[in-house]
Amino acid sequence: MATIGDVARVAGVSRSTASYVMTGRRTMSPATQERVREAARSLGYTPNAGARALATKQTMVIGLLAQFLEDEFAPAMLQYITGVTGTARELGYDTLLVSEPDGAHALKRLTDSRMVDGVVLLNVAHDDDRLPVLRATDVPGVLIGLPGDPSGLDVFDLDFAESGRMMVEHLAALGHRELALVTQPEHVVARGGAYVWRLLDAAQEEAHRRGLRLHAVPGASGQPQIGQDLHALLDTHPAVTGLLLHNEAAAAALPSVMYARGLQAPRDLSVVGRYSDEFARTFSLPFSSIESAPDRLGQLAVRRLLHRIGAPGDGSPPQVLLLAPELVDRGSTGAPAPR
Template sequence: MVTIGDVAKAAGVSRSTASYALSGKRSISPEVTQRVLDAVAELGYTPNAGARALRTSQTRVLALFAQFVEDEFAPAMLEYIKGVTDTARELGYDTLLVSDDDGVGAVQRLARSRMVDGFVLLNVAEDDDRLEPLRQVPQPGALVGLPGDPSGLDVFDLDFEASGRMMVDEMHALGHREMILVSQPEDVVERGGAYVWRLADAAKDRAASLGIELHHYFAASSQPQIGEDLHRFLDAHPGATALLLNNEGAAAALPAVLHARGLSAPEDLSVVGRYSDVFARTFSLPFSAIDSAADRLGRHAVHQLVGRIEGSLDKASPHTVELIAPEVHDRGSMAAPPAA
């Protein structure tokens, strides 16, 4: 194993000078620093994380709590994970992925062991039992997802209520008066996925205020059931001219469903979903959508967390709840309803 001593010898400097050149804790001339960096590259030296933690009380590791559950669309979760891990790496942090079913125990265990400098939580539930222990540990935490009580934590999420209203408003402005809203499976709601009912309740309230008939359904998240669900919803409401999707699996299945029915968007049915541009490109989806902002949310959460870890944010500074305003990316799937 290559040591800092090997690096110092190759660079022709003392061990302490090599260490200071890498840590930046003392001013070292650019020439000497470059010799040390060249030696690091040549020898393939990697600083020992344990030794660094003893010196600085930091591990440069963030814990990312994320789970893949059967009734949610896995590719969508990967986008949130990528946003967190990419940003952590850019800021010089590694990421420890934690998928333990015992989230409370995992928070407490990692905090006691000082294995990580901070926590990022995905899959945040309305009444999330991980939040109270997270408020009690010395390491800071950030959430991607709005819980019922966000106090004492930095929270970042899409404004799902505004998203629901925007979906309805976009279709209403085009002349649609009967719509179908397809949400995530009911199991997601039952375990506290508040984003589902926040969007649905706001959409239903807006539709009622505008005199729109809105049919709301929960649907599966994967094939073949989601395809069957979409056929059933369309069969039940032949007069509906607009389809609103808060279900990534439904968006991915819809092209095949429309093809099987001999329909196209927007000529026969206008469509708007809620997912990211990356998701749309991955599945070649031609539908307009509110950007889920997965990458932005991960970036904002990690920047805020690292700011608290490294002191650019005072530990006593107020915690933030940031809801990103929805934006529709128009891909041409919304138009005036077809003539009767």
């Protein structure tokens, strides 16, 4: 591989001059510039990333710390990943994807060894053990997912509480009086999925405020079981006219369950979910839903991170940004049938 020294020699200039031409950090006579560029071209010169990183203290790489949890829905996960890597690349950064089970350890490894200029934490849990590591390092980091204590951190997440309220509000406005909410399985909450009860609590509260009944039930994350869960739910609460889904497996399974029971939305049952449009398309889900916008969250997070990297300690305070939910109308809700 050609080095900057080779380029300099071929162009007949000093290494520093060659370097300045490549980085463009100095005005240079057009003639010299051209000679250097031509030399670089003819040698197929590309700067050695490691050497450059050592000299500039910038790797132009960010770390993406993901956790591939069981029962996690793959499509959503992949969307976060593509959102982050895509945005990073557009802005000149590559992405190191790390998914070790021991996230705290992985984070420490990346930051201590200066492999990356910053990190994005995915799947942030309520009491995430990566946060102490992040707080202790001077490598900038941003979170996708709101932890219990976000103090001092930049956080991006969907506003789950507002989402819960919005779902209830929407059905209440249509005249529904009895609702059911299918949430994630309990072990998802147990491992730190606080978003589950953030949505749930807000929905309960809103229902209470409006004098509605709301039955909240956890559902399985896999199909054979979730189908039965849905049947059981509808058997147990025959007066329910509005169904809220905060469980992707439930959303995927519901069409066949409804088909089996001869139910149509919104004629017999109004349905509103909470998942991404991409997810809806993959599974061709006919239900209105609150968009979870994983790509947008990834993009926002990366932009913020690069700002932190570019302007370390610029005084702008850490910020928790909760994305306002948007309801994508797919026509699955309407007034309840008269009875």
